[in-house]
Amino acid sequence: MKINIKFFIAIILICLLFSCITKKNILVFENIDNGKDISIEFTKGKAFNHPTFVIWLEDMDGSYLKTLFLTKAYANCLFEHKMLGDTLWLNEKGESCQPAALSYWTHKKGMINNKTLVPSKKNKFVDAYTGATPKGSFVFNAKKSEKKQYRLLVEINQTWDWNKFWTNNKYPENSAYKHSAQPSIIYGVAINNMDSTFYLNPIGHGDPKGESGKLFTNISTLTSAKQIFSSIKVKMKK
Incomplete structure (x- = not known):
């Protein structure tokens, strides 16, 4: 009987250990207002490779x-x-402003300091929580809007993810496109105060050249861009 008890204790300890390891691998970000009314869970997809994104x-x-x-x-x-150029990164920090990276949000949010749409070294975007790109799945906690209904959106882009449609010579004159490849993909969901769980679905892609804030609803040409995150889930605390 004593052996069985020791065996079960050992099993429980192992389970707890693996549980802790799993939790440590899930980064948790807190918004600047320290709100925890909304929990947005991003699950890493098979095409995940240091994407740029905005919520x-x-x-x-x-x-x-x-x-x-x-x-x-x-x-x-x-x-x-x-x-460095269109296809090479150096192992050092460097300035790089990318108009096509998050073109939909960039135009939606309006001008920064009444000077520029795209964030720059002199005109940084400071009206949100900013952080390094997570290396895997993560959770972002935030405060919900005071409105009864609103929309939550996410725009995601990954550099140089070419495919058969979005080739590296599609817009040879446009340097912004050469850095972006497949255009940004936009996810959205309508949030209300009645339900507790929501899933974001793709609603379109951004301007591949970064020249406008247009939402292109045909995403049939996107391939790996759809696999950067396998799931984006919102949990509301009552």
């Missing part, structure tokens, strides 16, 4: 409300790896 809120008419999270490199126009 923001809109009203039901599509008007911009506020940004919750933006990857720091895009907000500061300063990437961990300096871009």
Whole structure:
């Protein structure tokens, strides 16, 4: 009997150990307002490779409300790896402003300091939580909007993810496209105060050249861009 008890205790300890390891691998970000009303769970997909992304809120008419999270490199126009030409990164920090990276949100949010749409080294975007791109699945906690209904959106982009449609010579004159490859993919969901769980679905892609804030609803040409995250789930606390 004593052996059985020791055996079961050992099993429980092993389970707890693996549980702790799993939790340590899931990064948890807290918004600047320390809110925990909304928990947004991002599950890493098989095409995940250091994407740039942004989370923001809109009203039901599509008007911009506020940004919750933006990857720091895009907000500061300063990437961990300096871009040299169209296909090479250096192992050093460097300035790199990418108009096509998050074109839909960039135009939605409006001008920064009444000077520029795209964040730059001199005109950084500071009205949101910014952080390094997570290396895997993560959770972002935020405060919910005071509105009864609103939309939560996510725009994601990954550099140089070419495919058969979005080839590296599609727009040879456009340097922004050469850095972006497949355009950004946008996910969205309508949030209300009655339900507790929501899943974001793709609603379109951004301008591949970064020249407009247009939402292109045909995403049939996107391939690996759809696999950067396998799931984006929102949990509301009652």
